[in-house]
Amino acid sequence: MTTKPGSAATEAAEVWSKADIRDYLSNSALTVGAGTPTDAGAGWQLPVPHPDPIIAAGGIPDAASLPSGELEAALARILNSKAKEVLRYGGVLGFEGLREVMAERQTVLDGMSFEPDNFIVHNGGSGCLDNLCQAFIDPGDVVVVEGPSYSGTTRAIRGHMAELIEVEVEDDGISVDGVAEAIQRAKSEGKRVKLVYLNPDYQNPTGTTLTESRRAELIDLCAREQVFIVEDATYSELFFDEAPPQSIYSMANGAGVLKIGTFSKVIATGLRAGWIQASKEHIDALGRVRFDMGTSPLLLHMLAEFISSGRLDPHILKMRPVYAEKCATLAESLREHCEPYVRFNAPGGGFFFWFECLGATSKEVSEAAAYEGLLFPPGTAFYLDKAHEPDNHVRLAFSNASLEHLREIGPRLRRAFQRVVD
Ligand SMILES: Cc1ncc(COP(=O)(O)O)c(C=O)c1O
Structure with a gap:
């Protein structure tokens, strides 16, 4: 929008262009930081394009089963x-x-x-x-x-x-x-x-x-x-x-x-x-x-x-075995392809798989995996101190990934570990 010279809008633009928004912000807005996609369930971006990305980042329900x-x-x-x-x-x-x-x-x-x-x-x-x-x-x-x-x-x-x-x-x-x-x-x-x-x-x-x-x-x-x-x-x-x-x-x-x-x-x-x-x-x-x-x-x-x-109770009854199968498929894929690099206890419910990376940090593994078209947050994202030590856990969300993708996570993760560890 153009402003007329001498108009109220011109004066306002002049005044506000010199103001610093930080002088106005609450302590909360000043200190809390922008947050990450993990905090707000926002979209994830791959560092390089991949023909078949696997996003195992957010805790969202299986999209194919939404009622x-x-x-x-x-x-x-x-x-x-x-x-x-x-x-x-x-x-x-x-x-x-x-x-x-x-x-x-x-x-x-x-x-x-x-x-x-x-x-x-x-x-x-x-x-x-x-x-x-x-x-x-x-x-x-x-x-x-x-x-x-x-x-x-x-x-x-x-x-x-x-x-x-x-x-x-x-x-x-x-x-x-x-x-x-x-x-x-x-x-x-x-x-x-x-x-x-x-x-x-x-x-x-x-x-x-x-x-x-x-x-x-x-x-x-x-x-x-x-x-x-x-x-x-x-x-x-x-x-x-x-x-x-x-x-x-x-x-x-x-x-x-x-x-x-x-x-x-x-x-x-x-x-x-x-x-x-x-x-x-x-x-x-x-x-x-x-x-x-x-x-x-x-x-x-x-x-x-x-x-x-x-409608709710039958939907939940229907979803439990769907998530159980997804979790078991991911566990199997990790056992088969990543045995020397990971240690885990599979969960008994929910949407997430947490595993320990052996010989590499979660930051290294999540970055290397992103180049394999596999996205997930490093475990440090879930600590108050984002530089938390030891940095050796990773969270994978299996809830919205297809079974085919869950089977493919093991091979991609193995290649990511090989890039970092070997
Ligand atoms: C433990 C936990 N609490 C709360 C939420 C927020 O969920 P919502 O605001 O969508 O109900 C989430 C979302 O991932 C969560 O994992």
Whole structure:
């Protein structure tokens, strides 16, 4: 657009061309950094063109199985039957009809009784975490997280100016002794630990599951220390053979625990719908600091229709063996082609495979693999310190890769290791 000389726009352009946006930014915007594609589920770019790229980077559902026809039918039904209702504002907690069907579902899944007001619906699990931080975190408060952890959540917590302490994830899940030490350390420095955030089932990125005994220990510890547990149950329903242990929420009978769930992985990430399950007192506090006029009523009505017409549970039942086969195919391909270079425990559910690189760093391997047309983030992406040592793990997402591509990962990875190690 051209501006007329002497016009208000010209003067404004003159003034603002000399201004530095950093003088205006909040501390959060100044310090949090731009983030990576892993944080936000964005697209990945190959360093050189490849005729058949394999993107094993993002935790997204199998694209070939998305229930798009059923969602479309549910959307058509609600628009035909109650357009006026679904096309207006829907309230702070989210469409009550959806929270009703969720209360029924979670009553069965968690074996305890829920009402609609035990739920607040947001823009995915990510929106839930943002709301939780808004309600519970003041700058300088401490949040204990898993190391490694899903980078999008740690970034969001940092964005609320909390101090994060990372506690190691072992084969049995987060070290509860490590959590106890982290809490003591923070307290000895005069800091307040408000939350322990963890993803106990098929953790992103390690695929590990917190054992039942560690869940009980964590509940005891956090009650003693009066620290809330935030249980991120994003992958809990996506097990292969055996269900994970009882949820932390259910083991604690809800006391001191807030649980995050999402439709992103069991249906589709593009829905951007997730929920927090908590006591009414907690939900009330969360609702008070919500200022976005609620999540799309149109979408939530569609989801309620999808679930109450019996479409969600069969879809999840159908997807479990799909992901189990994908995971087994990847494990087989790695065993067959990469044996001297990798060590791993295959996960029992979820979307991710975490393996140890022998004789090479994850950065070297992920860069070399990109030249073979295979994309995945280095394991360091999931630690608070992106220069984390030792740098020897890698995360592969198998959920949206075809079986053919999963079989091809082993040979490509072997060539990547050969470039670096041999
Ligand atoms: C552990 C975990 N929590 C939360 C999210 C965010 O999911 P969404 O905001 O799509 O529900 C993800 C996405 O990958 C995740 O892996």
